[in-house]
Amino acid sequence: MEIVKYSILKNTYYDSVTLMNISKEIKKNESIKQALVGMGTDLNKELAVNLNLSSPELQEITPNDFFVSVLTDENTAIEDVINQVHGILNRKKSSRSDDYMPKTLDSAIKYEPDSNLVLISLPGEYAAQEAKKALNNNLNVMIFSDNVTIKEEKELKDLAISKGLLMMGPDCGTAIINNVPLAFANVVRKGHIGLVGASGTGLQEITVLIDKLGEGVSQVIGTGGRDLDKEIGGSMMLLGLKALMDDPETHVIVLISKPPHPEVAEKVLKLTENINKPLVVNFIGGDKDMIEKHKAYACISLEDAARKAAALIRNEMVEDFTGFSQPIEEINKIVEAEAGKFVQGQKYFRGFYTGGTLAGEAMNLLGKDFEIYSNIPLSPDFKLENVMVSFKNTCIDFGDDAFTIGKPHPMIDPAARIERLLHDAQDDEVAVVLMDFVLGYGSHKDPAGEMLPAIIEAKKSMKERGKYLSIIGYVCGTDKDPQGLRETENKLKEAGVVLMPSNAQAAKLTGLILNRVSKESGFIE
Amino acid sequence: MVAESICEELKTILKNDNLIGKIHSVFQNAINIISNDNHFITLITIDKPMAPQAIRLFDIKSFLNYEIEKEMEISFRKEYIWLRDLNIKITTDKAFLWSPNPIFSYTKDKEEILIKLSIMEKYLLSGKSFCLSFLNALSRQHTGFEPFSDKIYYDDTYRFINDRFLKFIYAFMKEEDSIKDLSKKIIGFGIGLTPSMDDFICGMMVSKVYLSHYFNHKIDSALRVNSLIIEDIDGRTTRVSEEMLKFSAKGYVNQDIRNLIISLISKVSIEEFERNIKKVADFGFSSGDDIISGIYTCSSLLFNQYAGGRTWKL
Numbered sequence: 001m002e003i004v005k006y007s008i009l010k011n012t013y014y015d016s017v018t019l020m021n022i023s024k025e026i027k028k029n030e031s032i033k034q035a036l037v038g039m040g041t042d043l044n045k046e047l048a049v050n051l052n053l054s055s056p057e058l059q060e061i062t063p064n065d066f067f068v069s070v071l072t073d074e075n076t077a078i079e080d081v082i083n084q085v086h087g088i089l090n091r092k093k094s095s096r097s098d099d100y101m102p103k104t105l106d107s108a109i110k111y112e113p114d115s116n117l118v119l120i121s122l123p124g125e126y127a128a129q130e131a132k133k134a135l136n137n138n139l140n141v142m143i144f145s146d147n148v149t150i151k152e153e154k155e156l157k158d159l160a161i162s163k164g165l166l167m168m169g170p171d172c173g174t175a176i177i178n179n180v181p182l183a184f185a186n187v188v189r190k191g192h193i194g195l196v197g198a199s200g201t202g203l204q205e206i207t208v209l210i211d212k213l214g215e216g217v218s219q220v221i222g223t224g225g226r227d228l229d230k231e232i233g234g235s236m237m238l239l240g241l242k243a244l245m246d247d248p249e250t251h252v253i254v255l256i257s258k259p260p261h262p263e264v265a266e267k268v269l270k271l272t273e274n275i276n277k278p279l280v281v282n283f284i285g286g287d288k289d290m291i292e293k294h295k296a297y298a299c300i301s302l303e304d305a306a307r308k309a310a311a312l313i314r315n316e317m318v319e320d321f322t323g324f325s326q327p328i329e330e331i332n333k334i335v336e337a338e339a340g341k342f343v344q345g346q347k348y349f350r351g352f353y354t355g356g357t358l359a360g361e362a363m364n365l366l367g368k369d370f371e372i373y374s375n376i377p378l379s380p381d382f383k384l385e386n387v388m389v390s391f392k393n394t395c396i397d398f399g400d401d402a403f404t405i406g407k408p409h410p411m412i413d414p415a416a417r418i419e420r421l422l423h424d425a426q427d428d429e430v431a432v433v434l435m436d437f438v439l440g441y442g443s444h445k446d447p448a449g450e451m452l453p454a455i456i457e458a459k460k461s462m463k464e465r466g467k468y469l470s471i472i473g474y475v476c477g478t479d480k481d482p483q484g485l486r487e488t489e490n491k492l493k494e495a496g497v498v499l500m501p502s503n504a505q506a507a508k509l510t511g512l513i514l515n516r517v518s519k520e521s522g523f524i525e
Numbered sequence: 526m527v528a529e530s531i532c533e534e535l536k537t538i539l540k541n542d543n544l545i546g547k548i549h550s551v552f553q554n555a556i557n558i559i560s561n562d563n564h565f566i567t568l569i570t571i572d573k574p575m576a577p578q579a580i581r582l583f584d585i586k587s588f589l590n591y592e593i594e595k596e597m598e599i600s601f602r603k604e605y606i607w608l609r610d611l612n613i614k615i616t617t618d619k620a621f622l623w624s625p626n627p628i629f630s631y632t633k634d635k636e637e638i639l640i641k642l643s644i645m646e647k648y649l650l651s652g653k654s655f656c657l658s659f660l661n662a663l664s665r666q667h668t669g670f671e672p673f674s675d676k677i678y679y680d681d682t683y684r685f686i687n688d689r690f691l692k693f694i695y696a697f698m699k700e701e702d703s704i705k706d707l708s709k710k711i712i713g714f715g716i717g718l719t720p721s722m723d724d725f726i727c728g729m730m731v732s733k734v735y736l737s738h739y740f741n742h743k744i745d746s747a748l749r750v751n752s753l754i755i756e757d758i759d760g761r762t763t764r765v766s767e768e769m770l771k772f773s774a775k776g777y778v779n780q781d782i783r784n785l786i787i788s789l790i791s792k793v794s795i796e797e798f799e800r801n802i803k804k805v806a807d808f809g810f811s812s813g814d815d816i817i818s819g820i821y822t823c824s825s826l827l828f829n830q831y832a833g834g835r836t837w838k839l
Binding site for chain 2: 011013014019020023037038039041042043044046047050051063064102104106107110
């Protein structure tokens with residue numbers, strides 16, 4: 001049987017944040033069917049009558065009395081509810097209120113006065129202003145937003161440097177500071193490899209592979225994609241590098257970026273001349289000789305960078321990694337099995353990526369053998385005329401502006417990639433689709449599950465036309481990520497996706513399959 | 526301790542009387558005091574905007590760091606305040622004087638005011654104001670509120686207040702004497718030390734004062750309606766809310782709300798206007814949003830009434 005139980009606290013005042021939290025918490029209690037929390041104003045008392053939550057005693061209270069009235073089963077002790085209220089109030093006294101979401105930076109600072117880093121994810125036009133405010137409050141900043149002008153970025157970074165603060169971004173997708181993943185980041189082991197990177201998914205890929213190799217990271221500092229442009233001059237990479245050089249927990253340093261402006265690259269590498277720690281540098285597709293001239297380890301791929309960093313931590317021999325984790329015989333078997341199912345005319349691949357750097361790496365690795373059209377091409381000659389329409393070998397970065405204006409990033413919302421996969425599965429010349437699935441904080445809660453119906457449908461559609469669609473995939477994630485690495489991989493394998501242990505290996509396998517097809521048909525595209 | 530600013534009216538009261546008061550309530554950023562002659566005086570930290578009957582203090586980050594308790598006695602003298610039990614003395618003689626009076630010396634904005642109203646509308650649509658249900662109710666009776674029509678709140682609370690609220694709005698706009706009784710049926714409704722409906726009415730009343738000036742209407746008539754709303758307010762809502770409503774009926778509000786309403790109707794950049802929205806939005810859990818709802822509602826209705834209906838729709 002349900003009855004009304006209530007408690008009155010005479011001459012007791014709480015601010016609205018506390019009252020709202022009390023109300024929410026009480027309503028979470030499953031034995032409570034209806035609840036009213038408030039001050040004893042005439043209107044609130046009348047509402048209590050209206051909601052059948054009143055009693056004669058409740059009608060006697062004044063606007064300066066606080067009350068809680070609940071409709072609950074007779075076995076629920078009102079004391080339990082009151083204790084719940086007191087628990088919330090005590091939490092409030094210790095300045096904590098988990099449901100309270102400060103609406104401005106000022107109130108957030110007041111609420112958490114010990115914070116020293118602000119993550120800003122606002123429309124670009126507002127982000128710079130808030131970042132400046134944060135820096136002026138001596139807070140380190142990470143700007144996730146894009147659409148901040150390069151002039152604003154320069155001013156913010158100059159201000160940060162004058163104060164000895166980090167200004168990560170704008171367009172900084174990934175960082176792990178003191179073992180806390182920020183924005184798009186994976187749950188990886190704590191360790192002694194420190195990274196500074198101007199590439200979000202590049203940092204994710206290296207940190208994930210470091211974790212899989214059994215090592216861990218000290219700090220992962222993002223700089224934003226334009227940091228190594230001439231206008232910015234690599235200021236945050238330099239600051240991050242200095243910080244890692246001074247950090248006793250960092251024993252090996254990894255730098256990662258798209259090819260920097262040559263002057264900036266020189267400036268960054270010059271700083272490393274007196275470095276007392278091993279340095280691994282991956283300027284994706286950049287000048288290898290310049291890196292090695294400065295006694296740093298240059299890399300072939302993101303995986304190579306992770307493997308070299310792990311080897312250096314373990315004092316093992318550092319070698320280029322160009323192959324596969326599996327024995328070559330097994331790889332050949334996969335190539336034969338996949339290529340053997342295609343029919344005449346199937347010869348192109350489509351790379352459908354959510355991570356821009358992973359797409360770039362795939363094109364770098366495949367670009368030696370194939371002409372690849374893209375929205376982010378290696379050469380302007382291969383820019384897609386219409387990014388919504390694939391042409392021959394095509395690799396798409398779905399995180400590019402063309403796909404994300406007014407829409408969430410594809411790591412959060414895979415709709416654009418689903419649509420494209422289903423569309424391109426109607427193309428009889430397509431043989432292989434190469435895809436990434438990025439796990440970790442910030443990403444979709446089930447990126448594989450969300451794509452699965454489209455993968456099954458695409459394969460089915462090809463099969464119905466007497467063809468075969470090979471899907472090569474890579475899951476960038478660790479077994480500690482919230483989505484679950486094993487579950488994700490199992491789903492994809494069951495749907496017939498060939499999974500590889502790194503993006504580089506997935507791209508290389510794609511290359512081998514396509515080369516096998518070309519060889520068979522005598523056709524080289 | 527030193528006071529940074531003091532409300533001009535309060536300074537005048539303290540000049541003439543030696544008041545003794547008792548602590549009514551203590552929060553992180555404010556202490557409320559009721560004097561022996563029933564003045565409601567507030568001490569606030571430097572982070573809070575100046576407000577009617579307030580004294581703003583340097584030095585103090587949180588009143589919770591002191592052992593200030595309800596019912597403690599506090600003495601007000603011409604030049605200082607003394608919290609006897611804790612032996613805390615706050616000098617007020619060098620504090621800046623802050624006037625709570627409405628400010629009408631601004632340049633009227635005729636070009637961007639509608640853009641600003643639509644910015645407010647967008648903000649409210651994305652916010653979680655308790656008052657969204659009221660705006661939803663208005664959407665069925667007044668043009669200009671359509672964007673809120675899909676914010677559906679058909680719960681018991683909504684049903685309880687909906688008709689009363691619409692009748693109140695109607696009387697408010699028509700400036701009918703019935704507002705006196707109708708206000709009794711809605712004041713004090715909602716959660717919070719200043720219940721949500723009171724925050725909303727505060728926004729309505731202060732807008733009525735400022736918008737009357739903007740449209741070159743008699744401010745006296747706005748003040749008359751407002752005074753009817755608060756005529757029988759004593760004991761109907763919390764003491765803090767009661768004070769807020771009495772002051773806002775005269776167009777007296779804290780500095781942030783005043784800046785917001787002035788930036789709505791004066792030649793102030795959109796950026797500054799947006800900053801002012803954010804500042805007010807930051808009050809309490811939903812108090813700020815509820816006040817903004819009131820300002821938006823009154824301003825929109827008055828534009829409908831005096832500026833040609835929703836022909837002003839952008």
